[in-house]
Each structure stands twice: as structure tokens, then as C-alpha cells.
Amino acid sequence: MNSTAYEILLRRDHILFNTDGGVILVDTGSPLSFQENGCIRLGEEEFQVPTSLMGVDSSYIADKVGERVSGLLGLDIIVRTGMKVDIPGGKLTFHPSTEGMKCLPSRIGMGIVSVEMAMAGKQASVILDTGAPISYVSPSLTDGLEPVGHVTDFNPQVPGDTFETPVFEFPATFAGKEFSMRAGHLPGSLQLMISLLGVKGVVGMEILKRFPVTIAHGGVWV
Numbered sequence: 001m002n003s004t005a006y007e008i009l010l011r012r013d014h015i016l017f018n019t020d021g022g023v024i025l026v027d028t029g030s031p032l033s034f035q036e037n038g039c040i041r042l043g044e045e046e047f048q049v050p051t052s053l054m055g056v057d058s059s060y061i062a063d064k065v066g067e068r069v070s071g072l073l074g075l076d077i078i079v080r081t082g083m084k085v086d087i088p089g090g091k092l093t094f095h096p097s098t099e100g101m102k103c104l105p106s107r108i109g110m111g112i113v114s115v116e117m118a119m120a121g122k123q124a125s126v127i128l129d130t131g132a133p134i135s136y137v138s139p140s141l142t143d144g145l146e147p148v149g150h151v152t153d154f155n156p157q158v159p160g161d162t163f164e165t166p167v168f169e170f171p172a173t174f175a176g177k178e179f180s181m182r183a184g185h186l187p188g189s190l191q192l193m194i195s196l197l198g199v200k201g202v203v204g205m206e207i208l209k210r211f212p213v214t215i216a217h218g219g220v221w222v
Contacts, residue, residue, distance in 0.1 A: 001081075003095045004043030008087060011067045013133030013205050015085065017092050022070030025061050026085070026092065027131030028078060028215065029202065031111030034058075035071030042094050047077050056156050064154055079108055082216030085130060087208050096214050098221045104175060106220035114199055115220045117207075119181065120145070120170040124200040128213070128220060132204030134165075135183040138191065141200060142168040142183075151184060158187050174207055175222045181206050 006017040015026040020041050033040060033049045036058045040047045051057065053072070061069050084096035106115040106128075113128045120141050134153050147166035154162045165184030172181035183201065185191065194202065207213065214221040 001045075001095045002043070003093050003097065005091050005093045008085075008090050008092050009067070010087070011065045014065045015087070015092070015130050015208075016065070016067060016069065023067060025065065025069055025072045025131065026083075027072050027129070028075050028113050029127065029129035029131045029204075030072060030074035031076060033072055033074040033077050037070070040071060040073060040077065042077075042081060045081070047080075049077075054156070060156070075108070075111060075113065078215060082214065084212060084214040084216075085208055086212035087205075088210075088212060096216060098214055098216055101214060101221040102175075103217070103219045103221050108215070108218050110197060112197060112199070113215055113220060114197075115174075117203070118173040119183075119201065120172075125198060126201040126203045127194060127197075127199050128207070128215070129202050129204045130208065132202050134167075135181065135201065135203045135206040136165070136186045136191075137168075137183045137201035138195070139185055142170070142185070145170060148182070153184075155187075155190060157190065163187050172206075175211060177211075179210060 009016040016023050034053045035049050038051050058069050081094040084093040104115055114125050115128050145168045148169045149167045152164045167182050167184045169182050
């Protein structure tokens with residue numbers, strides 16, 4: 001299958017792209033996709049999907065990201081096509097090549113993409129979530145640190161769908177490269193949910209703005 005590339009549209013630090021069927025949000029944190037007309041087209045491929053997901057639809061996403069969207073591309077389709085997210089280069093590519101790339105310690109399963117990285121001097125497995133403009137880590141990783149600020153985020157699974165978190169800054173290493181990372185804490189119910197999956201955080205834009213990342217062949221490649 002030939003690769004298909006789209007220009008990345010960043011809106012409020014969310015990754016969008018424009019298809020024949022409208023603007024789509026890319027969210028590897030969602031195990032399933034949806035589109036208001038029931039079909040997502042990627043190049044010559046068509047994928048039949050539901051029109052909403054657990055009460056979340058295109059109008060909900062539009063309100064949160066500040067852009068008219070027609071649907072959401074989740075992990076169910078991404079694992080079938082593979083996907084390269086290159087925010088520095090402004091491109092989103094499906095059926096990408098992994099030639100010359102390195103597969104990091106990572107896995108795709110149970111509806112998530114997880115990858116190993118170091119945070120605050122500790123190794124941890126984290127969810128790689130392209131739909132996460134703000135990263136989150138277990139409170140155990142920020143013990144002894146003082147917050148450097150506070151942010152408000154949203155999630156349809158919490159009461160009122162918005163929450164506030166303190167933000168912490170600490171050194172991190174991904175794919176052998178060191179950088180300064182900021183992350184908050186998830187509400188208790190969501191933190192418990194990810195801990196049951198064996199991970200200690202959710203990381204998105206903190207990595208994706210620095211590294212072109214490919215999700216393909218059951219893992220994460222750089």
C-alpha cells in the first residue's frame with residue numbers, strides 16, 4: 001500500500017488534518033474512531049465507523065479544540081494503516097516506511113500505545129496519546145517537586161468534563177535524548193484507570209513537538 005500524507009493542522013495543541021470528508025482529530029488515546037457521516041477516508045481507503053463514541057461526537061470535539069471537525073481517528077484504524085506524526089515537518093503520513101528507523105521498547109495492546117521513557121530520574125511506561133496537549137504522570141514521579149503552575153484540561157469521563165491540575169517540571173529522556181518536561185496529575189479515577197494498565201503517565205505533545213514518531217508494526221519507531 002502506498003503512503004498517503006496530509007498537512008497537520010494544530011489547534012489548541014491538538015492534531016487535526018483535512019480529508020475529503022472534513023477535518024479529523026487524531027487521537028491515539030481513543031481505542032475507536034467515529035465520523036459524523038459514518039465513514040473516514042484516508043487516500044483510497046474507506047473505513048466504516050460509528051457516528052459518535054460514548055456520547056462524544058463531532059460537535060463536542062469542535063467545542064473543545066476550536067475548529068469545526070467531522071470526526072476522530074482512533075487506534076482501531078491507526079493500527080491497520082500505521083501512522084507517522086511529524087509535527088516539526090508538518091506532515092501526517094499513513095502507511096509510512098520504517099526503513100532506517102529504530103523501534104523503541106513499546107507495545108500496542110488493550111486499546112493503548114505505550115512506550116518506555118525516563119522521567120524525573122525514573123524509568124516508566126507511558127501511554128503515547130496524540131490527543132494529549134498536556135502530559136500527566138503518577139504523583140509518585142513528582143514527589144518532592146514544587147508546582148510551576150496550574151492548567152485546566154477536559155475529559156468526558158470526569159464530572160463536569162473539566163478539571164484543574166498543578167504542573168511540575170523535571171528532566172526526561174526519550175529515544176536517548178534529554179529535555180525538560182512539564183506534566184500534571186490526572187484526577188483520581190483516571191489515574192487509577194491507567195495504573196491498572198501498567199503505565200505511569202500519559203504523554204503527547206511534550207514528545208511529539210520534539211520528535212517525529214511512527215506508530216506501526218506493533219510498536220513506536222523513531
